[in-house]
Amino acid sequence: MTWDVHHLPRADGRTVLVTGANAGIGYFVAQQLAGAGATVVLGCRSRAKAEAAMTAIRETHPEASLRFLPLDLGDLSALETDSLGTHLDAVVLNAGVLIEGQDPDDQAFAVNHLGHFALTALLAPHLSPGARIVTTGSFVAKTAKFSAHEHDGKRAYARSKLAQMLFGFELARRGVFSVVNHPGGALDSLTPPHRGGLQPQRLLLQGKDSGAWPAVRCVLDPDVRSGQLWGPRLFGLRGVPREEPVRGILADTELAAAVWEQSVELTGLDPSAALLRRQ
Numbered sequence: 001m002t003w004d005v006h007h008l009p010r011a012d013g014r015t016v017l018v019t020g021a022n023a024g025i026g027y028f029v030a031q032q033l034a035g036a037g038a039t040v041v042l043g044c045r046s047r048a049k050a051e052a053a054m055t056a057i058r059e060t061h062p063e064a065s066l067r068f069l070p071l072d073l074g075d076l077s078a079l080e081t082d083s084l085g086t087h088l089d090a091v092v093l094n095a096g097v098l099i100e101g102q103d104p105d106d107q108a109f110a111v112n113h114l115g116h117f118a119l120t121a122l123l124a125p126h127l128s129p130g131a132r133i134v135t136t137g138s139f140v141a142k143t144a145k146f147s148a149h150e151h152d153g154k155r156a157y158a159r160s161k162l163a164q165m166l167f168g169f170e171l172a173r174r175g176v177f178s179v180v181n182h183p184g185g186a187l188d189s190l191t192p193p194h195r196g197g198l199q200p201q202r203l204l205l206q207g208k209d210s211g212a213w214p215a216v217r218c219v220l221d222p223d224v225r226s227g228q229l230w231g232p233r234l235f236g237l238r239g240v241p242r243e244e245p246v247r248g249i250l251a252d253t254e255l256a257a258a259v260w261e262q263s264v265e266l267t268g269l270d271p272s273a274a275l276l277r278r279q
């Protein structure tokens with residue numbers, strides 16, 4: 001199927017939860033899915049920010065069907081999934097933090113990886129059969145290592161993204177419809193601050209609206225298969241989404257299984273067991 005990021009297939013009647021939908025790439029994922037007719041649930045830790053995002057989406061899509069789910073990936077104890085009130089056809093695990101300062105390793109791992117790992121298990125009763133779990137990774141994960149405790153914020157971030165991507169592929173191996181995507185290099189808050197008017201990285205990278213394209217395709221394209229990796233076409237940094245080979249550390253099944261077991265131990269939850277019980 002030819003994929004046109006500006007003419008998406010209709011998604012009326014489908015409901016998609018997007019984590020971190022109030023800003024950045026998550027905002028544009030929500031906007032593009034809402035424009036295609038999906039009901040979008042914005043999973044955000046700030047109601048005010050989610051409402052501002054919903055107002056902005058309605059400026060371009062006045063008919064958008066939007067809802068808010070209070071969600072803090074750093075503390076899921078207050079999560080009220082019953083307020084969802086409907087089954088989800090897809091979940092985009094998009095929210096992410098890059099922590100500079102004390103304990104970047106524990107914090108980035110807890111929010112980016114463990115938060116989404118636990119959320120997936122907690123959402124199990126609310127997922128439609130065959131619902132897609134779409135995990136957002138990063139190209140920096142390909143060079144990440146788990147060797148020692150990490151004190152550098154960027155390396156800790158890369159390690160947390162690797163854990164997320166290994167989770168997405170392992171979830172697929174365990175029989176759940178799970179796809180991994182990465183946005184390439186999308187300018188703004190997780191990228192270096194702009195200096196002056198000249199932004200040479202604009203030539204190589206892209207805006208967050210385009211960074212949303214791979215995740216949107218993973219939700220909507222009927223030809224996307226579980227276990228696949230999708231990213232931008234040009235050097236994996238920018239452009240329209242295409243499928244990428246899963247290789248190197250991303251294809252390390254022993255590492256993925258070890259990260260999975262450790263995550264079960266740390267969260268007390270097992271997403272694949274919870275999801276497969278439902279099928």
Ligand SMILES: NC(=O)c1ccc[n+]([C@@H]2O[C@H](COP(=O)([O-])OP(=O)(O)OC[C@H]3O[C@@H](n4cnc5c(N)ncnc54)[C@H](OP(=O)(O)O)[C@@H]3O)[C@@H](O)[C@H]2O)c1
Binds near residue numbers: 019138189
């Ligand atoms: N930008 C890039 O170049 C790039 C490259 C590769 C991968 N990625 C990945 O793409 C995703 C989105 O990145 P982005 O650049 O759009 O980031 P961003 O602009 O910084 O937005 C991050 C989003 O995550 C939310 N979030 C942070 N901590 C949270 C928590 N504890 N609970 C719930 N939500 C939380 C933020 O909400 P608040 O507003 O409340 O903080 C915000 O909505 C991330 O997973 C990132 O790792 C980005």
